[in-house]
Amino acid sequence: MAHDAGGGGAAGKLVVRNVGLMLSGAIENPILDADALVAVDGRITGVGRIGDLDTANATTVIDAQGVTLAPGLIDSHVHPVAGDWTPRQNQIGWIDSCLHGGVTTMISAGEVHMPGRPRDIVGLKAFAITAQRTFSAFRATGVKVHAGAPVIEPGMEEIDFAELAAAGVRLLGEVGLGGVKDGENARKMVAWARKYGITSTIHTGGPSIPGSGLIDKDIVLEADADVIGHINGGHTALPDDQIRCLCEQCGRGLELVHNGNERSALFTLRTAKELGQLERVILGTDAPAGSGVQPLGVLRMIAMLSSLGEVPAEVAFCFATGNTARMRGLDCGLIEPGRSADFVFLDRAQHSAGKTMLDSVRLGDLPGVGMTVIDGIVRTQRSRNTPPADRAPTVVGH
Numbered sequence: 591m592a593h594d595a596g597g598g599g600a601a602g603k604l605v606v607r608n609v610g611l612m613l614s615g616a617i618e619n620p621i622l623d624a625d626a627l628v629a630v631d632g633r634i635t636g637v638g639r640i641g642d643l644d645t646a647n648a649t650t651v652i653d654a655q656g657v658t659l660a661p662g663l664i665d666s667h668v669h670p671v672a673g674d675w676t677p678r679q680n681q682i683g684w685i686d687s688c689l690h691g692g693v694t695t696m697i698s699a700g701e702v703h704m705p706g707r708p709r710d711i712v713g714l715k716a717f718a719i720t721a722q723r724t725f726s727a728f729r730a731t732g733v734k735v736h737a738g739a740p741v742i743e744p745g746m747e748e749i750d751f752a753e754l755a756a757a758g759v760r761l762l763g764e765v766g767l768g769g770v771k772d773g774e775n776a777r778k779m780v781a782w783a784r785k786y787g788i789t790s791t792i793h794t795g796g797p798s799i800p801g802s803g804l805i806d807k808d809i810v811l812e813a814d815a816d817v818i819g820h821i822n823g824g825h826t827a828l829p830d831d832q833i834r835c836l837c838e839q840c841g842r843g844l845e846l847v848h849n850g851n852e853r854s855a856l857f858t859l860r861t862a863k864e865l866g867q868l869e870r871v872i873l874g875t876d877a878p879a880g881s882g883v884q885p886l887g888v889l890r891m892i893a894m895l896s897s898l899g900e901v902p903a904e905v906a907f908c909f910a911t912g913n914t915a916r917m918r919g920l921d922c923g924l925i926e927p928g929r930s931a932d933f934v935f936l937d938r939a940q941h942s943a944g945k946t947m948l949d950s951v952r953l954g955d956l957p958g959v960g961m962t963v964i965d966g967i968v969r970t971q972r973s974r975n976t977p978p979a980d981r982a983p984t985v986v987g988h
């Protein structure tokens with residue numbers, strides 16, 4: 591396992607050539623007419639045909655060998671605790687394992703698995719600030735973990751949200767996992783959080799583990815958090831009529847997670863499609879959880895939704911890239927100049943019945959990850975976790 595200390599803008603100039611298919615992450619135009627890309631100091635500066643780009647004086651050149659380049663995947667729902675360790679399943683290296691599944695960015699929905707997690711107000715604030723600090727200072731193999739997501743408790747006042755924001759906290763953990771389980775109080779606190787630039791997510795459905803509770807559609811609608819966290823349950827889902835209400839009666843994010851009810855995820859997807867609102871769909875794993883850690887969880891969701899939910903594979907990739915980046919205000923997730931140079935290189939898995947990577951995903955197979963890049967730096971080569979990709983990129987020059 592390789593680790594680095596964070597930001598790392600020392601990437602120099604990266605040129606990627608010979609890309610067979612360039613996925614943009616943007617749902618309105620998911621496939622780009624491009625075979626090459628240039629990034630300087632970790633930011634994309636050019637995308638297009640190799641002859642039209644300034645590729646001189648590169649510090650690193652990647653020959654994509656004809657495979658697909660996509661924005662690095664974003665897991666919209668994780669529960670990290672400390673570094674690359676999770677006490678939930680007593681596992682070390684889970685974040686690094688997810689990078690091998692193409693995930694370059696993770697968003698904490700609360701550091702709720704910390705043994706003895708503080709629930710008093712001063713304690714929960716201190717804990718959230720600590721998580722924000724530690725995960726921005728330490729990155730497992732370069733993966734960006736946005737953490738420091740306090741779980742709100744009764745008695746919090748506006749000043750608490752102002753203090754959290756001033757200290758660098760940008761997220762709320764899942765509303766409903768703490769003592770605030772009623773719509774009225776949740777709404778008040780979510781609004782305070784929003785006022786100070788803190789985005790929010792709410793637990794949806796039945797309790798996940800002993801100690802969490804039922805959050806039904808009335809509470810979700812009243813709380814009005816930015817993201818309807820695991821609308822397909824975590825794992826116990828709301829009835830279909832309530833899910834339909836949530837899709838129809840608000841415009842918030844529809845988050846589908848791997849550690850949820852697959853049938854309800856497909857129901858949500860079809861409802862969003864019917865409404866013409868696929869830009870609201872984002873993906874997560876909700877890992878680590880009772881059902882474990884899934885290094886390939888986001889890829890599995892993409893393949894499941896594309897194959898059983900009848901959406902084109904290139905659109906399903908947007909659920910885990912551009913949609914999430916836009917909803918969460920992240921600088922990654924889209925292949926366009928100015929964005930963070932965070933990529934995953936994919937190809938059809940060896941012996942897939944699909945003729946191309948997109949074809950194979952449409953048939954329900956997982957693609958093979960051949961390389962990941964974060965901040966313009968190559969982080970992993972052929973994945974140790976996915977089925978082997980037919981072809982994998984190579985670094986041809988420094």
Ligand SMILES: [Zn+2]
Nearest residue numbers: 764793798824
């Ligand atoms: Zn939850």
